[in-house]
Amino acid sequence: MTRTRLALSAAALALAAGFLPGAAMAQGKVLKFVSWQKDERGVGDWWGSVIKEFEATHPGVKIEWTKVERGAYADTMTTLFAGGKPPDIVHLASFEFQKFADNGWLEPLDPYIKDSKLDLKGWAGQDTCSWNKQTVCTMMLYFGYIFAYNEDLLKKEGLAVPKTYAEFLAAAQKLTKDVNGDGIVDQFGTGHETKGGGGQYMSEMMNYTLDAGGRWTNDAGKVTINTPEMIEGLSRWKTIVKTSLTPRDLAAGEVRQMFADGKIALKMDGPWLYPIIQKGKAKDQIKLGMVPFKPPVGGSSNVLGIAADAPKENKKLVWDFIAIATSDKFQSSYATLGASPPPSPRADTSAASKDTPHFDLLMQATKAAADAKVDRIPKGLELQFNEFAKMVMEESQRMIIQDLDPKAVAATMQAKAEALQKQ
Template sequence: MKKRTGLVMLVALTLVFGILSGCTKGKSEGNSSGSSNDSGTQTEIVFWQPDLANWQPLYNKLVKKFEESHPTIKVKMTNIPEDGYFEKLNTAFAAGKGPDIWVGWYATDEFDRGYIAPIDEFIEADDWDMSQYFQPIVDLRLKGADGKHYGLPRDYSSYVFLYNKDLFDKAQIPYPTDDWTFEEFRNIAKQLTDADSQTYGTDIVSDGWGDSPLLWSLGGDMISDDGWTVKGILDSPQTVKWFELGQQLVNDGSSLPTSIAETMTGDNGPFGSGKVAISIGSMWGYNSLKDLPFEFGAVSYPQIPGSENYGWADVVSWFMNAKSKHQLETWQFMKFMSSTEIAQEVVEEMTWGPPIPSIWVDQKLIEDDVLKVFYDQGKRPTKTPTYVRSNSWQAIENSVMGISTDTLLPLKGTPLKDPQEVLSKAADEIQKILDETKGRK
């Protein structure tokens, strides 16, 4: 999965059925075990996923492992490039077809369309423990408005602040700690900026400014929890304050200019160039961090004094076709892929972050200075990421990007616009779009 701003977004888990019969119920083992096929012949289930070529060996290994333990179930796996992946899924579902199981990430109102199967009957039959996963993010992302679950998590990702230790060492500045404040972050970014050498304190202004846990900590937001209201939220004093803080970074000169950022490419974007001291990192891109040509560290988002400390988290998940003729077999595969056993397999390569906190502890991932920071974010209060609160975001995405352009990322020679003016105008215009879109639903 691609990170929405260009970082590879990237994104587990107990062998349940087929090895042991009559196993006890629990969070990692189910008792509705087995295929609905009792004839001894194989049932084929179709599985689609859109992931990178270097992820395919892991997928092949997991599918083989499942088939060996479930000899009456055959998995036909197809890898489809992410560009166009969801369009192909939608076309297949519209024709009453599509895979039995697939990898996806959706706003929860997508479940209202009816092609994704609720899985509560399987969860209840197997006493499958949903609390074993990172919460509250799994329920936020996989529960519909009806309170039912519509998927199991493949992975877990969070955002952290990454910092270039080499640049900190050169400037003789102590590394940041988890109790640092936004003002301390701002001061450090200024100290680590040298326009002559084109080295900048941070690039976070251009990297998801409106979808930040710091905005939530301030009491602001971009859109309502259900994704249909911006008036009174987008133009609230708290959200205006957040954009004013962003302008401070721009005015300080410590924010990487867009014109320079566009010349820096690679898996880790401008941060990977060694010219940016502090950036945002995702667990989906963790493996690419190993290729950085400098020493780096990770730290929690800076704190807003006197405010609740939010974290940012998300999951990519497995979904079942509501029209599948092999739902029991599909469930066997889903829970296998979201089990503790497979989470342990994933740890070996960290292709994606395991969605089960206990695995991070048992496998000693939290003893790693960087991985511990990713883990800790999943334990904080959080919200559904802004852009997946509802399908409404698709109708307003360009308008939201325009806000950042006007207030934080102006074209060369264009002055920054007043956040209060921009957000107030945008709230009126976007609310109109949302109301018209909702009226057509």
């Protein structure tokens, strides 16, 4: 009797498998997803919630989520793609996806967008995802810098919150001092990363170049560094770094920690600064506001795409994953969990505004940067971005170390950037 039941069950299962090929195919399927944000508080939790939703709505399909450190990310992804084993769900920084797209490694998303009727109108930073007139990714974050200042340190010096570059410079000069009298400056007016990658170095500089009215390139992609505005911006950067109003040779994380611990008075940074402030010694002294510069630094951050080499059935599943991540529901939860402005204009951010006291400020900063069309990746130099950023960093360092005239440095940068474009 038992044997008969078993045989019948087996036959029924075999039949079901035969009649439902899609279901059988999905059984035990694993999609690979590599990201540097896995353990990040907030945004990592949000990715986790997207994966949970995907697995719940796609029985039998699992997502294998692997963390790769940001420092090794470009190498790892390049190796995976070059070896013909790319992750199905492709997560890249917005300044590095262009090389992958240019190699044809990212699946064009336009047919998927059309089929699913995903409305990307007004989606912050989405223009960046267009490569050779095709949409190859969806933008997952566009941000604007906010201004954080240590109110106690300002009050001690009788300073008001700076509203312009001149006020900022005066405040930074007054706040940079040797507090304990050991001959070493231990409190800084402001803080910038001056060690590490060219991309971050450029972002730090842009606080000053944008306020001076300078841009690396214009809307047509023509290099515009050798202009009076950029020269003024370079002069400002030189003043801040050469006179050590910022600690020297520190990575971005170290500068943020110093600010959170009350050793730096004024700091311009992205939405990720807030969680660090919350864990710092000076968290009660730190207040947030709009940056004293116009427009604020802003830019696209990270993108999501589909590997062109992924099997056809996987591509459809990856699109389902992207559709969940870009849905109104999950864009709204992105605001709450990630405490960052979501790129979707349809996201409901009311809960995030209640949970995160400065959320409206983040929205305002993002809008200000987006309205001014600010991005860290200069138009016309997308493919050469890493080389361009490295060149900008080196020429700026040369200007500071060798005390060069910003006018001459701007001319050198202009020539080198134009040569890069011609490569």
